[in-house]
Amino acid sequence: MTGTDPAEPTVDDAIAERLAAALRCATVSFEDPADIDLGEFDRLTEHLERSFPLVHRELTCERFGHGRLYRWDGTESANGRAAAILLAHMDVVPVDGAQGWTHPPFAGVVDEEFIWGRGAIDDKSRVLAILEAVEGALAAGIRPRRTVILAFGHDEEVFGETGAARMAERLRESGVRADLLLDEGGVITTGVADGIDVPVATIMVGEKGFATVRLTVSGVGGHSSMPGRQTAVGRLARAVARLQDRPLPLRLTPVTLDMLTRLRTFMGEPRRSLLGVARVAAPAVVRILAARPQTEALVRTTTAPTVIHGGVKANVLPQRAEAYVNFRILPGDSVQTVLAHCRRVVRDEGVTIEVVGTASEPTPDPSAGPAFDLIADIATETVPGIAVTVGLVPGATDARYYDGLADTRCNFAPIVLDSADLERIHGTDERISRANYARLITFNRLLIERLA
Numbered sequence: 001m002t003g004t005d006p007a008e009p010t011v012d013d014a015i016a017e018r019l020a021a022a023l024r025c026a027t028v029s030f031e032d033p034a035d036i037d038l039g040e041f042d043r044l045t046e047h048l049e050r051s052f053p054l055v056h057r058e059l060t061c062e063r064f065g066h067g068r069l070y071r072w073d074g075t076e077s078a079n080g081r082a083a084a085i086l087l088a089h090m091d092v093v094p095v096d097g098a099q100g101w102t103h104p105p106f107a108g109v110v111d112e113e114f115i116w117g118r119g120a121i122d123d124k125s126r127v128l129a130i131l132e133a134v135e136g137a138l139a140a141g142i143r144p145r146r147t148v149i150l151a152f153g154h155d156e157e158v159f160g161e162t163g164a165a166r167m168a169e170r171l172r173e174s175g176v177r178a179d180l181l182l183d184e185g186g187v188i189t190t191g192v193a194d195g196i197d198v199p200v201a202t203i204m205v206g207e208k209g210f211a212t213v214r215l216t217v218s219g220v221g222g223h224s225s226m227p228g229r230q231t232a233v234g235r236l237a238r239a240v241a242r243l244q245d246r247p248l249p250l251r252l253t254p255v256t257l258d259m260l261t262r263l264r265t266f267m268g269e270p271r272r273s274l275l276g277v278a279r280v281a282a283p284a285v286v287r288i289l290a291a292r293p294q295t296e297a298l299v300r301t302t303t304a305p306t307v308i309h310g311g312v313k314a315n316v317l318p319q320r321a322e323a324y325v326n327f328r329i330l331p332g333d334s335v336q337t338v339l340a341h342c343r344r345v346v347r348d349e350g351v352t353i354e355v356v357g358t359a360s361e362p363t364p365d366p367s368a369g370p371a372f373d374l375i376a377d378i379a380t381e382t383v384p385g386i387a388v389t390v391g392l393v394p395g396a397t398d399a400r401y402y403d404g405l406a407d408t409r410c411n412f413a414p415i416v417l418d419s420a421d422l423e424r425i426h427g428t429d430e431r432i433s434r435a436n437y438a439r440l441i442t443f444n445r446l447l448i449e450r451l452a
Contacts, residue, residue, distance in 0.1 A: 009434075013110070018132070019115050021051075022044060022047055023118065023120060025040045025043045026040045027090055028092055028094050028095075038066070041091075042066075045066065048131065052132075054138040055135050060073075065155070067153050067163035067164070069149070069171075070152075072149070074147045074148070075144070081147075081177055082146055082147040082179070083180065084148050084149070084178055085402060090127055090153065092123075092124070092157065101428055102116065112434075116430070117430065120430045121421075121425050123156070126440060149171065149176065151164065151171075168401040178407070179371050180374070180408050181399060183397050184411060185393040185411025186410075187413055189419075190416060193387075195267050196267060198266060201379045202389055204391045204392055205369070205390050205392070206411075207362065207400060208392055208393065211327050211355050212327075212359070213326075213356070214323070214353075217239075218319065219318055232311075232321040233310045233321045236308065243342060244305055248301040252285060255391070259391055263389050304327070305325045333362065338355075339355055366409075375412060375447075376388045382446065393411050397411060
């Protein structure tokens, strides 16, 4: 939320500076590990240990590369039963076009309203806010009844295979089972949900899967003055067009139905009445959602051709052409469903179709678990007057590695963003307002107090 309304919460300069100092550490994840500056991760580690002395004196911390797995033992032993596993990640995405930023992306500038820098929202603010809340609780003599786990990954932006995956496995080996798993994902939006006037808190209860499919065509080559009936590029283009023109089918999943049901009372007519019979009017509801790209992703495994290349010269027939198509997979579908769909739609044995890179399955049967109401209540206490609903994270988060370790999964942070703010995530001029950072800290402190 922007503006300098004195009624909004805020953080003092010392708290803002601790986050800003973390943003000055260019902990950028790259696909090629050789491109990663490990010294920047060392700088961040030193900053965290220096800034939160009580956390590092009273909690145990195990390192997984630069990932950090903290254990805050509860006052009551419960045979591995934990109250919560709180996730966040310390790495950030690269910056494309730093010259377009108001302030340099790793300068960590603090002004009266904002803390600027890559990672200000995704996701260093959550790392620092959790540590601020725990440090404050320790200073106040607060201890949880049951164990609280903090798991901060260092490679979430490149799929988390050496950070979150290893930390989750360690928790499984230790027999840990928690009431709640909380990670990044949902936020509170204003002016984004069509037809709803109040801010909407979307607490994600799972995530879509993803897979990238590569289409490859090989040809004989030769001079462009004597082409055959079809070049490798033409054949590939036809295959890509078929996939784009024939996406996977629309359908209303239980989690999307729950989302709409929770929002129904905040809508005007005729939508309120239509959603009142959404189960029987599913086809009409699905058609409405499919009319906009922002909501079509709720009712379909999406198809996005993203890369295509082939050939070396305008007058030379290409010997090879390839394209990449990215799919975000709705629960109920799978990576294999996507692959079978591609082969069925393309219908061309001359096109090789394969999944490449890291793929992830969607959350199985996502739903609001027993601790969902706790998160919803704290969100409402932190930001009064909001509507609360469920949803699915459209991308992958570290939380997917922790499936089965908690009774309730929530992906959520109580920061208030409009559509322009959302574009700053992974984009230009990423920043977080002092008000939103205060909300993050308050939310985590209230959560700790509920667990105490």
